[in-house]
Amino acid sequence: MKRVAVLGSTGSIGVQALDVLEGGGWGYYVPLLTCGRNIGLLRGQIKRFRPEAVAVLRKEDAEAVRREHPDVDVYHGEDGILEAIEKTDFEIAVNALVGISGLRPTMKLISKGRVRIALANKETLVTGGRIVMDSAAKAGVPILPVDSEHSAVLQALRGNGKNKIKRIILTASGGPFRGCTREQLETVSVKDALSHPNWAMGNKISIDSATMLNKAFEVIEAKWLYSVAPEKIDVLVHPQSIVHSIVEYDDGAMMAQLGSPDMKLPISYALTYPERRDAGARKLSAADMCSLTFEEPSAEARRALNLAYGVLRELAATSKDSPAIVLNGANEALVEMFLGGRIRFVDIVDILEKVINSHIPVRTMEIEDIIEIDLQARTDALRLAGLA
């Protein structure tokens, strides 16, 4: 019987993680669920999983849940999640929180120790990569990636011991606007940008997929997860989303992981690694594989990716890691502005370039530095968007 905490249980990955746990046929218990404001969904999850503890964002929601479930420990607020992590026992934590709010809980999990982190929260590594990986290594806490690309890389690295990596090739579907010109992108709507061709995902990550910022963040994540130099991380556009990523070795062999575009597969791999369990992900047929294509990213896509490579080059040259935090924070703010109809789609990358160019890189020492740089980046983004 494994005890698995699910942080961010009402988001897209959280919901699928609970489905995997329920449907996988392996012994599990979910002692802790945390969510933001989606109390309606949380209520159903409490009935389904009977957790010992839950954490929610708002005090009034906490009080309501406490009245309905006097046997459940209910925490609230950002510190509430941390307290819930501290006081609840579990062996695996799925961190499916969205945005930089996932960073402190990751650090709390690491300091708690004796836990495996199945990490779906990209921002943890994009913003806190060095501090997080150093702390996790010291604490002996394994961090297993939940996104499909880094899970594929992990699978392709297995059994290769110290074999030299020539390249990690992250595949990208190219999103809904693959191959579009700048001119075409100028008029896209929020609805267009949310319509991903292959994956059903939350709003934030759908927009990031459309701008290619999602892939840019994955480039930064790959650096932290697999300790590779930026020039060894490549991106190839693969519109079918069947090959989830590739590792090329020095002998010229490439190991690739293929699967249907179904998050159940990387979620269950992170939970059971290095074993595999069938979590009910759809199986590929020969028809799914009839034609797999790969192409270099377009000039527009390159612009977003170059933001990540710039960040990593700065880091390699000077050890200053703040630009990644700025990129992430400004992007979060800009995506919200776009979803709110306050800026155009093309403004996201345009303004990001400006925010990054106006930022003076520093080296962070602790989580507080990260939070501060993140807030400043959001303010800068708002200002450069002409909205502050």
Place this chain on the structure above:
Amino acid sequence: MKRVAVLGSTGSIGVQALDVLEGGGWGYYVPLLTCGRNIGLLRGQIKRFRPEAVAVLRKEDAEAVRREHPDVDVYHGEDGILEAIEKTDFEIAVNALVGISGLRPTMKLISKGRVRIALANKETLVTGGRIVMDSAAKAGVPILPVDSEHSAVLQALRGNGKNKIKRIILTASGGPFRGCTREQLETVSVKDALSHPNWAMGNKISIDSATMLNKAFEVIEAKWLYSVAPEKIDVLVHPQSIVHSIVEYDDGAMMAQLGSPDMKLPISYALTYPERRDAGARKLSAADMCSLTFEEPSAEARRALNLAYGVLRELAATSKDSPAIVLNGANEALVEMFLGGRIRFVDIVDILEKVINSHIPVRTMEIEDIIEIDLQARTDALRLAGLA
């Protein structure tokens, strides 16, 4: 310094294995070379590699080599190879012999012990699979596949411990006649059949690729190398020969190995496994991967493959392993007849079906049984071709 014997050093794989050893930049010495009648090429190899011993087929060739190189131990005849294996010290043997003549040397290597066998000789496993694998397991002699498909499977299995294999998918280029109808195949020439679109190989294996018998033999080999049931071995036609094979696991993840169609890669992997060394195989570019296609084998291709599945079903049901020997022996004889212009291309599979249908399966007990069944199959093939 590794001592590596190369059996069949003047054939296509033997020559490439020597190139890998010479070019790989890792310490090696080749104490033993063996070949058939290609003494001209062998002479050059003796000068290049300064082996302690060589074995050739004919007595007169042995005498000539002995006169030229009095410091080299020279053996001849089929027993000469066995004696050379017995008396020479080495840690790795590349068995790149062609046809069933590779079987006894493999058994000799196993009984000698303390050696890794890099096996390019398919017939060893197709005809002697059970006896060979049992003996190798008892002797603790590892058998590493040299062909690109089984090397890909081995690479895709690494790091998966006891994870359940759902399917092994062997890829097939489809050869020069991919998608051809029976009618079109009726008039193909020897030259047409030797023109493989992707791989430069010896004559025998080129014809086997054109008939799909090569893939049929690989299906049988996969059974022996990886202990999987016949229904778990699939074949997909992949004309680009970039994805060399795929292993699908129970969770739906597929691990694939990609590389340029260059035998240096699987040869060096068999030599250095589980490490990798760059042997100078051409590296894949994004352009090589621009479109990778997969399709089910055509009806004509299925006929050849079904011969292998029939053999494996018989084996699974009754433990009788002779049909694979018959398939291999009759095919060797028929390919010779085709290359000699005595039968048509389509006759190969037609007559193979007849030979298999007229054979009464038995279970072999020792290598002598295999040799006897093989000879009978050749006679039967000649008779059914109307040439005896």
